[in-house]
Amino acid sequence: MNKTAIFFGPLNGSVHRVAEKVRDEIGAEKVEMVPVKDASAADLEKYDKIIFGISTVGSETWHSTYSNADWGKFLPEVDKVRYEGKTLAIFGLGDHITYARTFVDHIGLLANALKKNGAELIGKVPADEYEFEDSKAIEDGKFMGLPVDEDFEPELTDERVKKWIKQIRPAFGF
Ligand SMILES: Cc1cc2nc3c(=O)[nH]c(=O)nc-3n(C[C@H](O)[C@H](O)[C@H](O)COP(=O)(O)O)c2cc1C
Numbered sequence: 187m188n189k190t191a192i193f194f195g196p197l198n199g200s201v202h203r204v205a206e207k208v209r210d211e212i213g214a215e216k217v218e219m220v221p222v223k224d225a226s227a228a229d230l231e232k233y234d235k236i237i238f239g240i241s242t243v244g245s246e247t248w249h250s251t252y253s254n255a256d257w258g259k260f261l262p263e264v265d266k267v268r269y270e271g272k273t274l275a276i277f278g279l280g281d282h283i284t285y286a287r288t289f290v291d292h293i294g295l296l297a298n299a300l301k302k303n304g305a306e307l308i309g310k311v312p313a314d315e316y317e318f319e320d321s322k323a324i325e326d327g328k329f330m331g332l333p334v335d336e337d338f339e340p341e342l343t344d345e346r347v348k349k350w351i352k353q354i355r356p357a358f359g360f
Pocket of ligand 1: 196201241242289336337
């Protein structure tokens with residue numbers, strides 16, 4: 187399918203809101219919104235161009251009743267798919283003040299799951315554009331996706347999304 191899919195979760199929070207900003211910046215008619223809650227490996231297979239939206243909620247909540255259990259359920263589906271030849275990028279919600287030492291860790295968690303299955307990710311972002319102490323999302327001085335902090339830097343979100351879409355546009359061919 188030629189459309190870009192945004193696989194995002196959980197519903198109705200910051201990830202959802204930013205996913206809609208990403209969609210609008212690309213152009214809604216070029217995008218399919220896919221909540222990961224009920225998605226499967228077969229849904230991932232359908233698309234050659236995928237943007238993932240995830241938040242970091244700490245490993246202790248990963249399998250709990252907190253709504254990010256959406257990703258807890260979906261990650262095994264991610265593991266079933268091969269990603270060679272697909273165009274892929276990640277944005278991730280986090281909180282750089284309260285969780286400075288684990289800032290957007292789940293960008294890293296997801297990126298590593300994808301890379302294990304042949305993915306090449308685009309849309310990396312220099313770490314020095316953010317204040318934080320540590321993150322599992324960093325590789326060679328770059329975040330493996332776009333960090334967004336709606337808790338403490340919501341005023342920066344629109345500009346971050348705009349700049350990032352501009353960066354990934356050529357590879358995605360929006
Ligand atoms: C229980 C809990 C744990 C969190 N742990 C982290 C963390 O380790 N790193 C981080 O960057 N943000 C962390 N956050 C912040 C969330 O990622 C942030 O609030 C995000 O915007 C939530 O988006 P969502 O509501 O769409 O899931 C945590 C939030 C909660 C509630």
